[in-house]
Amino acid sequence: MKRPPFHPRVEQKWQERWEREDAFRTPDLPDGPRYYCLEMLPYPSGRIHMGHVRNYSIGDVVARFHRRRGYSVMHPIGWDALGLPAENAALAHGVHPAEWTKDNIAHMQRQLRRLGLSYDWDREFATCDPSYYRWNQWFFLRMRERGLVYRANRAVNWCPGCETVLANEQVEAGRCWRCESEVVSRELPQWFFRITEYADELLDAMEGMTGWPRKVLLLQRNWIGKSEGAEVRFRIPSLGDDGEIPVFTTRVDTIYGATALVLAPGHPAAARMAEGNDEVREYIARALAVTAAPPGAPAEKTGVRTGVPAVNPFTGEEIPVFVADYVLMDYGSGAVMCVPAHDERDHEFAVRYDIPIRRVVIPNDREAAPKGGAFTDYGTVVDSGDFSGLPTEEAKEAMARHAAESDFGGPRTEWRFHDWGVSRQRYWGTPIPMVHCDSCGVVPVPDADLPVELPRDVEITGKGGAALEKCEAWIRVDCPACGASARRETDTMDTFVDSSWYFYRYLDPTNAEAPFDPERARAWFPIDLYIGGVEHAILHLIYCRFWTRVMRDLGLCDHDEPVIRQLSQGMVIKDGAKMSKSKGNVVDPDAAVEEHGADAIRLYVLFEAPPEKEMDWTDARLAGPARFLKRLERVIPGEAPWLPETGLPAGDDAFTAGDVALRRKTHQTIRRVSRDLGERIHPNTAIAAVMELWNAALARLPQAGSGPARRAVREAVETVVSLLNPMAPHLTEELWERLGHQTPLLDSPWPECDEELAREESVLIVAQVNGKLRGRIEAPRGLGRDELIALGRANRGVARHLEGLEVFRVVTVPDRLVNFVARKPRDG
RNA sequence: GCGGAAGUGGCGGAACUGGCAGACGCGCCGGAUUUAGGAUCCGGUGGGGCGACCCGUGGGGGUUCGAGUCCCCCCUUUCGCACCA
DSSP, X not given: OOOOOXXXXXXXXXXXXXXXXXXXXXXXXXXXXXXXXXXXXXXXOSSOOHHHHHHHHHHHHHHHHHHHTTOEEEOOOOBOOXXXXXXXXXXXXXXXXXXXXHHHHHHHHHHHHHTTOOOOGGGOOBTTSHHHHHHHHHHHHHHHHTXXXXXXXXXXXXXXXXXXXXXXXXXXXXXXXXXXXXXEEEEEXXXXXXXXXXXXXXXXXXXXXXXXXXXXXXHHHXXXXXXXXXXXXXXXXXXXXXXXXXXXXSOGGGGGGOOEEEEOTTOHHHHHHHTTOHHHHHHHHHHHHOOSOOSSSOOOOOEEEEEEEEEOTTTOOEEEEEEETTSOTTSTTSEEEEOTTTOHHHHHHHHHHTOOOOOOEEESSTTOOOBTTBOOSOEEEOSSGGGTTOBHHHHHHHHHHHHHHTTSEEEEEEESSOOEEOEEOOSSSOBOOEEEETTTEEEEOOGGGOOOOOOSSOOOOSOSSOGGGGOHXXXXXXXXXXXXXXXXXXXXXXXXXHTTTHHHHTTSTTOSSSSSOHHHHHHHOSBSEEEEEGGGTTHHHHHHHHHHHHHHHTTSOSOSOSBSOEEEEOOEEETTEEOOTTTTOOOOHHHHHHHHOHHHHHHHHHHSSXXXXXXXXXXXXXXXXXXXXXXXXXXXXXXXXXXXXXXOOOTTOOOXXXXXXXXXXXXXXXXXXHHHHTTSOOHHHHHHHHHHHHHHHHHHGGGTTSHHHHHHHHHHHHHHHHHHTTTSHHHHHHHHHHTTOSSOGGGSOOOOOOHHHHSOSEEEEEEEETTEEEEEEEEETTOOHHHHHHHHHHOHHHHHHHTTOEEEEEEEETTXXXXXXXXXXXXX
């Protein structure tokens, strides 16, 4: 039989009160010191999962803590409401994406409220509101004016069966998720944001981002992938004017060892060489047909010899040209010089295709080991004309300079990341505010006509082209420039656009004149803490850094970085695996809250592991935090009925040593919890500290007969309730009330640590002999070295171990340790 | 393959700048109360030894009076990237 939990009444009572009193409303401009606490906004998938519970519990602790410390706290929530799943739901259940999304939001909103999260719900919005996405369109137009938007061809996944573009998620092992046709690649004109314009800035600024996890910064650094090297243009004489082939290399110092030129299968020059060469043509066709390389070890390199020579501009030497699949078209220039002696990949390829291996760098020390047959370390350049004898570093510089002076190359920087392709051939996204006119070309929609709203009456079939392309009435529009009949752009924006600036909109969610009031942004930004999963370490967290810089350049804000401190919280797993429906290991938050109460669930997810670590949900372990709460509820004041009438310690109280010890513990706990929730953001150790104080207070309970003793206990109990409040907000409010308080905890200041009371009067001195623990000595604070040594010698354990030894050195650490370094005396 | 992170009791995890290893909780053992417990309370709980003590933070070396913490090598797990020239 299940005994009724205490929580439903209590939690409901306080949630209703918070709602009635609009307790979490935040002023538009901070009133005093500000703290912007943000959690990544959820996608309204239908129900919240434990990952949400954890993320939002952590954020709520930080928000409530700062609020009670006297900060104006901005703690908003919204919905990342555009995206593919809504369209999939439309396909599966015939419900309109807007309806599906709206219903999901309503449900998930109830779930979040049930957790007692301190959000300012007045600031809530969904990114599918036209009043929000109109500003996506506005930004698009502003960026276009600044040359940050352009249109270019890019390959998309095309399903010949459904005759439609597929998102990457809709391609399963190279086949369409719905009809299983083989997906092919198709080139379409698409819209791009010129994020590479900010590449250097995004990279350099990371130096100063000390509040971000190293891991996230590293992921971003790798993703941006800056690579400094040189470009050298080789010539293929047989191609005439088109025969100039730029090559990017980070090791131009090895160019005298280049024994081939290798082109990517997609390289235009490769296509030229296929003309009249069947072997080359067939190879290219085959190589291009391979859709996506499966993950795992790189496939074996294949290639084809074109039979045509290229000229190495450094040596004037003719070298063979190959087309090979290990050269990528979308990095560098799609062509590489092949230096088998000093590059592993080139070496592997050269061995297979009989390309000569010519060594032009020798190691500086004999030990240096070749990798995969190639010597890839730095060394000294040899057999390289005038450059021979130079160390790698100098040779690189000298040779790049030479290439520039001779007009066949020069220094060059390459980036691994590319401009941000924002076009999506989908319905449920922000329409791109452009119009195609036969006579004017591509024309922007005037600001006055924003937002370009998505048409409601649309049929989502997943077949026969994008849904918007079939909305003829919506597409037809007068050209804003010449008035002639024209057609709207039917691409919508990547949903990462929506999440790149939503946290600015929270400040001013109803503004119809601008995305937000810059004055508010100045007052609230940068965000003090941004919590979310590591899975967003690169795309989202770089896009929003980019977007902030664009806004800065538009004069909308005056900071470079949107986020001061970022916390990547760990995943919630179960039985060692990520929770998922297919594995059947999902724990439903509603059921858990129903059974144990929101406070217990919150306390459990916070206590189980530090926030940045993954946590394994174990039902059995929930018992600890739940038990702790029940005990609080039972004891206060049931087992100490005098508590409500008892005051706090007064100046003239005559405390016993036990009282003083409890008070010391109380104030030490305040200090520790404040640090754990503030600087460290480790609610797990904060909770442990509160439990310790509670245990100490309980132990004092039987002895609390006198006034002073009761006042010391009251102080401890009250502190437990107060410090636990950010983690378990409902029960602590209830207990606070039971203790006789009129003002809710929410509006009561965070307790202050009285350093005087917290200070230990006596300290534990560790006594060691040769570094081994031999005794523990309780001693007054502040003893000098000689006193420590005397105390140490007097200790029984120390004395025993010093017997027959000669002390030749004593190490002392004030208030901490005395260590006798001793050895056997020498004979004679 | 490259790069990162992490290895602490039966379990989750504590341990600020090198200075009492294992806080707090789960579990387990013993006891109390109870007709009963998935309730509550008390005590115990790293391993070994009757004991004084000895051994213990993945393994091996090192620095130090002293190492979970710093340095080197190795092993394992895990997460990124995956032919980026």
